[in-house]
Amino acid sequence: MIDGWRPKAVALDIDGTLLHLDETISPAVIDAVRRAAAEVPVILATGRSWQSTKPVADFLGLPDGFVVCSNGATTMRYPDGEVVDERTFDPSTVIAAVRKHAPNARMAVEEHDFGYRVTAPFPAGDLGDGSGIRVVTDEELAPEPVTRLIIRDPAQSEADFVHLAERLGLHGVSYFVGWTAWLDIAPEGVDKSTGLKVAMAQFDLEAADLLAIGDGRNDIEMLVYAGLGIAMGAAPDEVKAAADEVTKTVHDDGVAAVLNRWF
Numbered sequence: 001m002i003d004g005w006r007p008k009a010v011a012l013d014i015d016g017t018l019l020h021l022d023e024t025i026s027p028a029v030i031d032a033v034r035r036a037a038a039e040v041p042v043i044l045a046t047g048r049s050w051q052s053t054k055p056v057a058d059f060l061g062l063p064d065g066f067v068v069c070s071n072g073a074t075t076m077r078y079p080d081g082e083v084v085d086e087r088t089f090d091p092s093t094v095i096a097a098v099r100k101h102a103p104n105a106r107m108a109v110e111e112h113d114f115g116y117r118v119t120a121p122f123p124a125g126d127l128g129d130g131s132g133i134r135v136v137t138d139e140e141l142a143p144e145p146v147t148r149l150i151i152r153d154p155a156q157s158e159a160d161f162v163h164l165a166e167r168l169g170l171h172g173v174s175y176f177v178g179w180t181a182w183l184d185i186a187p188e189g190v191d192k193s194t195g196l197k198v199a200m201a202q203f204d205l206e207a208a209d210l211l212a213i214g215d216g217r218n219d220i221e222m223l224v225y226a227g228l229g230i231a232m233g234a235a236p237d238e239v240k241a242a243a244d245e246v247t248k249t250v251h252d253d254g255v256a257a258v259l260n261r262w263f
Contacts, residue, residue, distance in 0.1 A: 006262055007211035009203060010036050011068070011196055011222060014046040014056055016215040016250055017232055023125075030060065032256035036263040037062050043199050045192045047071045047148075047176070047184055047218055049110050050081060052128040066202060068195030070110060071176060071186050071218050073147035075195040085198040088145035089187040095138055097168045098151055108150040109142050116150075117141055123154050126182075149185040156181035176218035184218060192218065193225035213247070213255055215239065230258055 012018055012033070018025050036042055037060070045068040046053055053069050057078055067078050075085040091109070098105055108118040108127060115132020119141060127133060127150075142149070153161070161181045176184045176191075192214075200210060212219075212226035215235040220242045223229025231243035232254050240246050248254035 005227070007040060007228065008205050008209035009041045009043060009200060009211070010259070011043045011045045011192075011210055011212040011226065012255065013192075013214035013216065013219050013222075014044060014048060014053070016234070017213055017219075018056070018060075018250070018255060020250055025059070026253050026256070028253045028256040032253075032259040032263065033060050033062075036259045039263055041065050041199075041203050041205075043068060043196065045072070045196055045212070045214070045219075045222055047216075049116075049128070050074065050076050051114060051132070054079065054081070066199040068192055068199060070148045071184055072190050072192040072194035072196070073186055075198040084202070085195065086147060087187040087190045087194065088147050090145050091142045091149040091185060094149055094168065094170065094185055095141060097170075099138065101167045102151070102153060102156075102164055104155065105151050105153040107138075107141060108152070109146040110148055122152055126152065147187070151183040151185065153181045176216070191220075192222035196222060196225060211258070213258055215250070 018029060033042060042062055043066055044053055044057055048069060050069045053067050057067060065078050067076050069076060073087045077084055098107060106118060106120040106122055108116045110116055116127050117134050117136045119138055161177050161183050165177055165183055207225050208227040210226040211228045212222045213230045214222055215232035217236060217239060220239055223231060223243045229243045230245045230247050231240045233246060233249035247258050
């Protein structure tokens with residue numbers, strides 16, 4: 001990093017970066033994010049839907065700006081929820097492959113307006129507060145292109161889902177394995193950096209101007225894209241390897257430790 005470099009925008013993952021498992025954010029991190037947001041655009045970049053991203057932005061008191069949702073498939077104007085950019089794909093072949101290789105898996109897609117369609121109920125808290133969820137058949141799950149397909153099997157492990165992704169032979173899509181038995185399928189070539197490019201263009205800023213912080217495999221492209229990409233202390237090894245630096249864990253206020261350098 002060039003001496004004297006200073007971020008002109010900040011991209012932050014939510015879960016495991018800002019939020020603890022109990023959905024709380026430490027006072028030190030809240031304070032650091034608010035100080036940063038008073039000086040430069042702060043962009044939440046998450047696998048979450050708009051419906052579960054907006055409350056986090058509201059809680060942080062972010063000024064008007066943009067959020068990147070659904071792992072980069074949707075870029076929204078905050079706080080009004082206007083869709084600035086949306087990428088979709090036809091998940092029918094993936095759905096069929098999942099049923100062949102993981103017949104007990106639950107699947108979900110985001111409704112275009114609100115909530116989710118699911119093939120079976122997900123564990124409590126997995127899909128926000130549980131509102132707007134409709135249980136449907138496999139055939140009814142995705143009658144039109146979607147921004148994201150979620151595959152979940154609470155009886156399996158994270159390692160099982162790494163192997164499942166390999167067995168599915170996913171072509172023509174992007175995918176991200178989560179911390180638990182969770183697999184996110186996105187349109188081909190779409191990741192968080194896709195949405196961040198859209199958001200940064202709104203501010204007439206370049207990738208080199210961006211500081212990005214994240215903890216998951218779905219953050220790798222974002223960390224590589226940013227002028228300075230920082231992985232959280234508890235991130236998987238491949239995420240740390242992709243980052244320019246590694247900060248403290250979410251429990252030790254890693255985001256605050258980074259932001260306090262400049263703000």
